Amino acid sequence: MSAYASLTVQFGRISAMSNAIGILQWDSDTMMPKGAAASRAESLALLRVMQHEMAVDPRLSDWLEAAGGDGTLGTWEQANLREMRRVFTAQTALPADLVEASSKAISTCEMAWRQARADSDFPALLPYLAEVLRLQREAGAAKGEKLGLSPYDALLNDYEPGGRSEKIDALFDDLAAFLPGFTQEALAVQARRPTPAPLAGPFAIEAQRGLGQRMMTALGYDFDRGRLDVSTHPFCGGADHDVRITTRYDEADFSKALMGVIHETGHALYEQGRPAAFMSQPVGQARGMVLHESQSLLMEMQACRSPEFLGFAAPLMREAFGASGPDWEAEALWRRYTRVERGFIRVDADEVTYPAHVILRYRLEKALIADAMPLAELPAAWNAGMQELLGTVPPNDRLGCLQDIHWPSGGWGYFPTYTLGAIAAAQLFDAACRAEPDALPGIARGDFAPLVSWLRTHVHGQGALLDTDELLTRATGRPLDASVFKAHLARRYLAS
Amino acid sequence: MSAYASLTVQFGRISAMSNAIGILQWDSDTMMPKGAAASRAESLALLRVMQHEMAVDPRLSDWLEAAGGDGTLGTWEQANLREMRRVFTAQTALPADLVEASSKAISTCEMAWRQARADSDFPALLPYLAEVLRLQREAGAAKGEKLGLSPYDALLNDYEPGGRSEKIDALFDDLAAFLPGFTQEALAVQARRPTPAPLAGPFAIEAQRGLGQRMMTALGYDFDRGRLDVSTHPFCGGADHDVRITTRYDEADFSKALMGVIHETGHALYEQGRPAAFMSQPVGQARGMVLHESQSLLMEMQACRSPEFLGFAAPLMREAFGASGPDWEAEALWRRYTRVERGFIRVDADEVTYPAHVILRYRLEKALIADAMPLAELPAAWNAGMQELLGTVPPNDRLGCLQDIHWPSGGWGYFPTYTLGAIAAAQLFDAACRAEPDALPGIARGDFAPLVSWLRTHVHGQGALLDTDELLTRATGRPLDASVFKAHLARRYLAS
Numbered sequence: 001m002s003a004y005a006s007l008t009v010q011f012g013r014i015s016a017m018s019n020a021i022g023i024l025q026w027d028s029d030t031m032m033p034k035g036a037a038a039s040r041a042e043s044l045a046l047l048r049v050m051q052h053e054m055a056v057d058p059r060l061s062d063w064l065e066a067a068g069g070d071g072t073l074g075t076w077e078q079a080n081l082r083e084m085r086r087v088f089t090a091q092t093a094l095p096a097d098l099v100e101a102s103s104k105a106i107s108t109c110e111m112a113w114r115q116a117r118a119d120s121d122f123p124a125l126l127p128y129l130a131e132v133l134r135l136q137r138e139a140g141a142a143k144g145e146k147l148g149l150s151p152y153d154a155l156l157n158d159y160e161p162g163g164r165s166e167k168i169d170a171l172f173d174d175l176a177a178f179l180p181g182f183t184q185e186a187l188a189v190q191a192r193r194p195t196p197a198p199l200a201g202p203f204a205i206e207a208q209r210g211l212g213q214r215m216m217t218a219l220g221y222d223f224d225r226g227r228l229d230v231s232t233h234p235f236c237g238g239a240d241h242d243v244r245i246t247t248r249y250d251e252a253d254f255s256k257a258l259m260g261v262i263h264e265t266g267h268a269l270y271e272q273g274r275p276a277a278f279m280s281q282p283v284g285q286a287r288g289m290v291l292h293e294s295q296s297l298l299m300e301m302q303a304c305r306s307p308e309f310l311g312f313a314a315p316l317m318r319e320a321f322g323a324s325g326p327d328w329e330a331e332a333l334w335r336r337y338t339r340v341e342r343g344f345i346r347v348d349a350d351e352v353t354y355p356a357h358v359i360l361r362y363r364l365e366k367a368l369i370a371d372a373m374p375l376a377e378l379p380a381a382w383n384a385g386m387q388e389l390l391g392t393v394p395p396n397d398r399l400g401c402l403q404d405i406h407w408p409s410g411g412w413g414y415f416p417t418y419t420l421g422a423i424a425a426a427q428l429f430d431a432a433c434r435a436e437p438d439a440l441p442g443i444a445r446g447d448f449a450p451l452v453s454w455l456r457t458h459v460h461g462q463g464a465l466l467d468t469d470e471l472l473t474r475a476t477g478r479p480l481d482a483s484v485f486k487a488h489l490a491r492r493y494l495a496s
Numbered sequence: 497m498s499a500y501a502s503l504t505v506q507f508g509r510i511s512a513m514s515n516a517i518g519i520l521q522w523d524s525d526t527m528m529p530k531g532a533a534a535s536r537a538e539s540l541a542l543l544r545v546m547q548h549e550m551a552v553d554p555r556l557s558d559w560l561e562a563a564g565g566d567g568t569l570g571t572w573e574q575a576n577l578r579e580m581r582r583v584f585t586a587q588t589a590l591p592a593d594l595v596e597a598s599s600k601a602i603s604t605c606e607m608a609w610r611q612a613r614a615d616s617d618f619p620a621l622l623p624y625l626a627e628v629l630r631l632q633r634e635a636g637a638a639k640g641e642k643l644g645l646s647p648y649d650a651l652l653n654d655y656e657p658g659g660r661s662e663k664i665d666a667l668f669d670d671l672a673a674f675l676p677g678f679t680q681e682a683l684a685v686q687a688r689r690p691t692p693a694p695l696a697g698p699f700a701i702e703a704q705r706g707l708g709q710r711m712m713t714a715l716g717y718d719f720d721r722g723r724l725d726v727s728t729h730p731f732c733g734g735a736d737h738d739v740r741i742t743t744r745y746d747e748a749d750f751s752k753a754l755m756g757v758i759h760e761t762g763h764a765l766y767e768q769g770r771p772a773a774f775m776s777q778p779v780g781q782a783r784g785m786v787l788h789e790s791q792s793l794l795m796e797m798q799a800c801r802s803p804e805f806l807g808f809a810a811p812l813m814r815e816a817f818g819a820s821g822p823d824w825e826a827e828a829l830w831r832r833y834t835r836v837e838r839g840f841i842r843v844d845a846d847e848v849t850y851p852a853h854v855i856l857r858y859r860l861e862k863a864l865i866a867d868a869m870p871l872a873e874l875p876a877a878w879n880a881g882m883q884e885l886l887g888t889v890p891p892n893d894r895l896g897c898l899q900d901i902h903w904p905s906g907g908w909g910y911f912p913t914y915t916l917g918a919i920a921a922a923q924l925f926d927a928a929c930r931a932e933p934d935a936l937p938g939i940a941r942g943d944f945a946p947l948v949s950w951l952r953t954h955v956h957g958q959g960a961l962l963d964t965d966e967l968l969t970r971a972t973g974r975p976l977d978a979s980v981f982k983a984h985l986a987r988r989y990l991a992s
Contacts, residue, residue, distance in 0.1 A: 013542060016538045017543075019535055019539045020516065020540075020543060023520060024516060024520065027519055027523060031527070032738065033721055033722055034720055035721035035738070036737045036738035039512075039735060040735070040738070043512045043515045043519075043735070044516075047513075047543075223529060224531040225529055227527065239532060239535060239536070241531050241534070241535040242528065242531070242532035242536070
């Protein structure tokens with residue numbers, strides 16, 4: 001067997017293990033009875049150790065050296081080899097004792113965070129978070145050394161290969177200058193209209209589930225290769241040919257589950273549309289978290305908060321809940337789904353204020369990783385940033401710097417991908433609508449095929465063949481760039 | 497670490513892997529979308545290979561030799577070591593190429609069987625079944641050589657450690673002599689009463705599910721460590737602290753799902769009641785398939801087809817389905833649940849005729865493994881046996897020798913455990929009712945605690961500490977013995 005063929009076999013096995021882990025993780029979050037938690041954690045830990053052993057198998061390094069030298073590999077195979085090298089470098093970059101120490105620190109810190117958040121007690125979290133931060137810095141330094149990157153960029157690189165803080169700084173500084181004034185303007189426009197009262201529920205869960213499934217089908221989700229279930233925190237997970245999404249139902253408000261389902265369906269369409277021939281290979285994976293988030297936000301924010309979509313969805317909503325009246329007309333629903341509000345909580349934010357939440361976290365985590373700010377000052381710096389970016393300060397740390405699990409759970413370098421994804425979503429949706437004149441009219445009649453077919457070709461089916469900017473340039477004519485996003489916001493929120 | 501401690505760690509890892517496989521298998525049968533089948537098969541095959549590698553790890557053989565020599569192990573630890581040795585011998589008895597050839601032959605034969613059964617075409621199955629049989633013989637011979645057993649006993653030993661065909665012959669010959677006349681008598685008694693018409697449905701699936709869950713709770717099933725779901729073929733599976741059962745609902749007949757749920761709950765109670773301190777160790781496993789089947793049949797046949805149980809269940813059934821009238825009185829329902837009928841199909845048989853189906857299969861598979869009968873003669877021998885044991889001959893092989901998957905799927909040596917389990921069930925239920933005078937009155941009021949508490953002590957909590965006859969002797973005063981089973985049948989079916 002050639003070195004390249006040996007590599008594909010080994011990465012195929014690693015993928016088979018990922019699929020097993022993915023389904024067990026899904027089960028833990030959706031089906032598992034609570035008494036099984038400890039035993040499940042043991043099984044998952046064992047499989048993860050075994051997967052890591054496969055991923056750092058010393059034979060890989062020989063094969064990676066030998067493969068591709070004879071020039072017989074095609075474009076995709078060459079890219080696959082490049083991705084294999086990238087993955088191998090990432091897997092072998094950290095010494096085993098650092099991985100173990102980090103994993104332990106994270107477990108402890110997550111528990112401390114749950115309590116500290118409930119108590120709104122940052123000092124109680126501080127020592128645990130300091131330990132996680134110290135180990136993240138160390139991991140960033142170790143990876144950075146191998147990759148020739150700063151520690152922060154090395155951490156970011158795990159979520160967004162090729163992502164660089166220099167570029168993000170420019171994008172975010174521009175947005176940070178634009179958003180406060182824009183938000184004020186949007187709120188002023190909005191203030192000229194009456195504030196809608198909440199839609200009168202309750203909304204039966206079965207009806208919500210049916211509506212969600214109807215939307216998933218309209219969006220092009222393939223139920224032969226996935227499922228919709230319930231979990232406390234919605235996610236898209238599962239396995240290669242088994243992309244499962246979850247949601248959470250609130251009988252008093254169906255919109256959260258509905259928009260959540262659409263968001264996760266966006267992620268799932270990316271996963272279901274990855275290149276079939278390379279499904280279990282590194283080049284067949286999603287490019288990174290920026291494009292992943294772009295696909296969920298393209299569906300949730302660009303396509304499904306459009307007047308076109310609500311024209312299609314409004315009758316289905318009325319039918320699902322046996323509702324009628326002026327509040328249930330497409331126009332009224334569209335107003336409702338495009339409300340802007342200055343809030344404290346990132347996950348509840350609308351698309352106008354969301355970037356401010358992200359920019360705040362990005363700036364803080366970059367400073368903390370660079371040791372340019374003492375961790376103890378985080379609450380004060382948080383509140384100052386909220387004042388600057390959103391013009392509002394949370395009354396306590398529970399609604400402030402304690403709200404997200406990302407830092408306690410070691411997800412440093414992840415936050416910027418949310419807003420970079422929103423920017424990419426605007427850019428891709430705009431390009432799709434220009435390239436496929438039937439995309440928006442299709443959405444208006446509940447036919448997403450023209451849009452999704454374009455996304456399949458230009459995003460999903462590309463896997464990890466290109467880097468994010470290259471993919472965006474081929475698909476939209478330019479690399480990641482906030483101008484389309486800003487134009488989208490202006491069109492949607494400043495028109496009265 | 498001592499050799500014994502090293503063994504417990506390694507067997508703990510093997511168990512963690514079993515738990516992962518158990519949940520993935522459960523998912524395949526209950527949740528998995530059809531498009532994921534091939535990818536899931538790959539993941540499961542990988543985990544099974546890895547588990548096998550752990551189970552034949554060469555260090556085990558050194559540890560097994562070194563462990564226990566210093567006399568410091570307690571009774572349970574000694575028994576654990578004995579079970580570890582037994583498992584290791586079983587795992588290492590077969591050469592890898594035989595395992596692989598057998599696994600391939602089984603896959604092919606199972607597919608051929610599905611078609612052959614649909615077509616009622618035994619000759620079409622013959623070559624595939626011959627190959628499976630040949631490899632089963634070879635496996636039996638290889639294991640038998642290691643264990644000093646005949647090939648058939650070596651195969652049987654996989655399902656029922658310590659089981660011997662010599663003893664089974666004696667038990668089954670006795671039953672084979674007893675049953676034909678008894679069945680005739682029971683049918684004569686039954687003929688004096690009117691035949692009940694089917695209960696009028698449909699029976700809503702939600703109501704059936706609710707009733708099943710109510711019964712599971714009454715029986716003592718712990719929903720914090722398990723679930724009830726739906727699958728094509730009902731089973732009890734999952735993981736150590738996560739014992740999941742399944743059923744299948746028929747809107748026209750709720751009794752199948754109800755009795756099926758009770759049957760699987762019997763299995764599940766055994767699994768949930770295994771000794772906590774040895775849950776992941778060989779000595780903490782269920783003893784074998786005879787006792788396992790005894791626990792499902794004790795619940796389904798002994799406890800829950802009793803007049804006491806139906807006195808408790810009848811009002812719940814009426815309530816679940818909004819039913820009333822004389823057909824729904826406890827006495828009428830009891831008559832219905834104790835109908836005897838000479839049929840062709842084993843899985844549909846009542847407890848009087850079931851043993852005849854099993855004895856037939858046992859005699860045939862023993863002869864086939866011993867090469868004492870050509871496989872081509874199976875259909876004729878089957879029909880002759882049906883005539884002898886049940887007094888009825890199936891009109892075709894679909895309703896005859898093609899009905900079960902066991903032989904095509906390599907389950908040779910399994911069949912006798914069904915009827916040995918029924919015998920043990922009668923013996924254990926009788927002993928429980930004598931030792932716990934409140935057992936039957938408890939069932940009459942829906943309180944299974946007195947019965948289950950006795951079973952926990954005398955069966956479930958014993959794990960694999962004792963062999964089956966030893967356990968039965970301690971629990972009931974005698975080894976496996978059909979006299980209580982026969983007395984039970986006489987009491988239930990000859991009283992008019």
